[in-house]
Amino acid sequence: MIPFTYEKADSPAAAVAAVTATPGAKFIAGGTNLLDLMKFQIETPTHLVDIRDLPLTTINDTGDGGLRIGALVTNTELASHPRVKRDYGVLSRAIVAGATGQIRNKASVGGNLLQRNRCPYFYNTDLPCNKRVPGSGCSALGGISRSLAVIGTSESCIAQNPGDMAVALTVLDAMVETIDAAGRTRTIAIADFFRLPGDTPETEFALQPGELITSVTLPPPLGGTHHYHKVRDRASYAFAIVSVAAVLNKDGTGRVAFGSVAPKPWRIKAAEAVLPAGPAAVVSTAFKEAKPREDNAFKILLAERTLALVIAKGSA
Amino acid sequence: MNTPDWELSRREFVVGAAASSVIVATPFLGPAHAAGGTPPHAAVPMMKVTMEVNGSPRSVTLDPRTSLLDTLREHLRLTGTKKGCDHGHCGACTVLVNGTRINACLSLAVMHEGDKVTTVEGIGTPDALHPMQAAFIKHDGFQCGYCTPGQICSAVAVLKEIEKGVPSHVTEDLAAPMRLSNPELRERMSGNICRCGAYSNIAAAITEVAGA
Ligand SMILES: Cc1cc2nc3c(=O)[nH]c(=O)nc-3n(C[C@H](O)[C@H](O)[C@H](O)COP(=O)(O)OP(=O)(O)OC[C@H]3O[C@@H](n4cnc5c(N)ncnc54)[C@H](O)[C@@H]3O)c2cc1C
Ligand code: SF4
Ligand code: FES
Numbered sequence: 001m002i003p004f005t006y007e008k009a010d011s012p013a014a015a016v017a018a019v020t021a022t023p024g025a026k027f028i029a030g031g032t033n034l035l036d037l038m039k040f041q042i043e044t045p046t047h048l049v050d051i052r053d054l055p056l057t058t059i060n061d062t063g064d065g066g067l068r069i070g071a072l073v074t075n076t077e078l079a080s081h082p083r084v085k086r087d088y089g090v091l092s093r094a095i096v097a098g099a100t101g102q103i104r105n106k107a108s109v110g111g112n113l114l115q116r117n118r119c120p121y122f123y124n125t126d127l128p129c130n131k132r133v134p135g136s137g138c139s140a141l142g143g144i145s146r147s148l149a150v151i152g153t154s155e156s157c158i159a160q161n162p163g164d165m166a167v168a169l170t171v172l173d174a175m176v177e178t179i180d181a182a183g184r185t186r187t188i189a190i191a192d193f194f195r196l197p198g199d200t201p202e203t204e205f206a207l208q209p210g211e212l213i214t215s216v217t218l219p220p221p222l223g224g225t226h227h228y229h230k231v232r233d234r235a236s237y238a239f240a241i242v243s244v245a246a247v248l249n250k251d252g253t254g255r256v257a258f259g260s261v262a263p264k265p266w267r268i269k270a271a272e273a274v275l276p277a278g279p280a281a282v283v284s285t286a287f288k289e290a291k292p293r294e295d296n297a298f299k300i301l302l303a304e305r306t307l308a309l310v311i312a313k314g315s316a
Numbered sequence: 317m318n319t320p321d322w323e324l325s326r327r328e329f330v331v332g333a334a335a336s337s338v339i340v341a342t343p344f345l346g347p348a349h350a351a352g353g354t355p356p357h358a359a360v361p362m363m364k365v366t367m368e369v370n371g372s373p374r375s376v377t378l379d380p381r382t383s384l385l386d387t388l389r390e391h392l393r394l395t396g397t398k399k400g401c402d403h404g405h406c407g408a409c410t411v412l413v414n415g416t417r418i419n420a421c422l423s424l425a426v427m428h429e430g431d432k433v434t435t436v437e438g439i440g441t442p443d444a445l446h447p448m449q450a451a452f453i454k455h456d457g458f459q460c461g462y463c464t465p466g467q468i469c470s471a472v473a474v475l476k477e478i479e480k481g482v483p484s485h486v487t488e489d490l491a492a493p494m495r496l497s498n499p500e501l502r503e504r505m506s507g508n509i510c511r512c513g514a515y516s517n518i519a520a521a522i523t524e525v526a527g528a
């Protein structure tokens with residue numbers, strides 16, 4: 001790690017002011033992604049603003065029957081909340097499919113949304129990577145890409161978004177609430193929160209520098225059966241190769257998003273609309289524009305089979 | 317599988333191997349970092365941190381970079397807690413902070429001002445073993461013992477998490493009261509890796525303490 005100074009913020013306004021005022025500053029919440037990357041000197045903040053004392057640690061009912069989740073609620077608290085378990089099962093299931101008990105106890109909702117990608121070349125500071133060093137090139141293009149994205153990629157980056165929680169939040173149409181340095185608040189739909197790489201793969205999120213996530217809101221419950229199925233190289237404690245988050249209704253309609261196949265959770269409304277026609281129809285629509293590589297083309301068939309399993313469970 | 321454009325050196329091969337089995341894919345290829353205590357750096361002020369460690373107030377003055385793990389081991393000389401990977405993968409550094417299990421390697425000591433930290437030394441002592449420690453001995457829940465302090469801290473916390481209704485990946489009914497079964501226990505303990513493969517005996521020890 002390179003040296004840094006550290007302070008604790010006591011209000012959202014003070015936190016954004018501190019990060020904006022200090023060049024090289026970053027927020028730290030659980031630290032489970034940031035400190036890992038700082039040890040590799042992939043992230044090199046020179047000042048840390050600890051936000052864990054901010055009053056963003058509760059889960060509250062919203063007026064319309066939904067939920068507002070503070071950005072500092074831990075992944076464990078969110079997955080264990082009685083209303084989340086009852087009304088938003090896909091979210092509980094996605095969270096507990098990720099990482100380990102120890103990490104989920106520390107990881108926050110905001111930090112989970114902002115976790116960085118797991119492309120092995122992003123982690124190897126000896127090799128070019130456009131995300132890590134803009135303009136240096138993409139080692140994955142000529143390299144091994146089994147775990148990487150099959151759709152939504154560009155010639156500058158083919159990394160997938162590896163998160164689990166965000167796939168469930170995408171199916172649920174969650175909204176991300178933020179505050180910026182000028183004290184302005186805004187709400188970003190989860191569908192617009194993650195950016196596709198294009199020519200600027202280093203910019204992964206729709207946040208401005210110094211903008212703080214204050215909470216995530218969920219619309220009123222959808223009903224239906226809730227599913228999160230994660231396929232990985234071993235039964236537990238591994239990032240997804242493909243995951244499926246779905247909320248299914250008795251009549252065969254529903255919502256579905258795919259994880260670890262694209263730079264963002266992949267939800268295509270036109271594909272969802274053909275759910276009653278079965279998994280092959282959904283997947284051929286959702287992945288129509290796919291540009292898989294030799295190593296990861298299998299992900300499309302795997303997505304179809306995983307969805308078939310989820311649909312079978314949903315109608316059991 | 318694509319052949320990389322660049323010549324494949326052993327080092328790159330290791331990256332490739334990690335890529336093809338992306339599990340907790342963080343190949344150990346970043347810049348070297350100190351294995352022991354973080355040496356102080358002239359440019360940044362040291363910071364004083366006070367925590368309650370195993371029931372006693374402890375104050376240390378540290379470089380802000382110092383992890384909770386290095387603070388415990390190198391500054392407070394509580395070497396029960398082990399460093400395996402230093403990146404959140406292995407669980408050897410598991411401690412309880414305010415009763416909750418976390419990886420001490422992925423936390424900074426300065427983030428724990430005022431916190432209550434319990435290490436394996438605080439779970440029980442050789443003269444007054446915690447039932448989980450006694451059960452690990454009875455069931456031979458270890459071989460080399462390196463992962464054991466983390467396993468024991470994790471196991472103690474897992475039983476509390478089940479009581480509190482924290483679900484796991486293998487929980488079938490999210491609404492029903494949580495129960496300890498062998499698949500539940502294995503899933504919940506999956507963040508504690510045992511290189512010696514003592515898993516079945518670890519499971520037997522935890523099952524006995526849980527009375528399951
Ligand atoms: C071994 C291991 C295995 C893992 N496996 C999985 C897995 O299977 N699935 C999965 O989904 N994830 C997995 N993860 C990733 C894990 O989910 C993230 O590390 C965690 O969610 C990050 O949360 P945090 O609070 O610790 O974030 P931090 O590390 O504190 O922060 C991450 C980033 O977000 C920024 N930030 C944090 N909070 C805010 C805020 N409120 N507003 C603005 N910026 C903010 C920080 O500045 C930083 O850039 C794994 C991690 C590890 C170490
Ligand atoms: S795919 Fe993206 S993250 Fe991976 S090496 Fe290429 S630019 Fe970097
Ligand atoms: S040393 Fe902390 S998890 Fe391995």
Ligand code: FES
Nearest residue numbers: 459461510511512
């Ligand atoms: S007993 Fe040797 S690593 Fe677990």
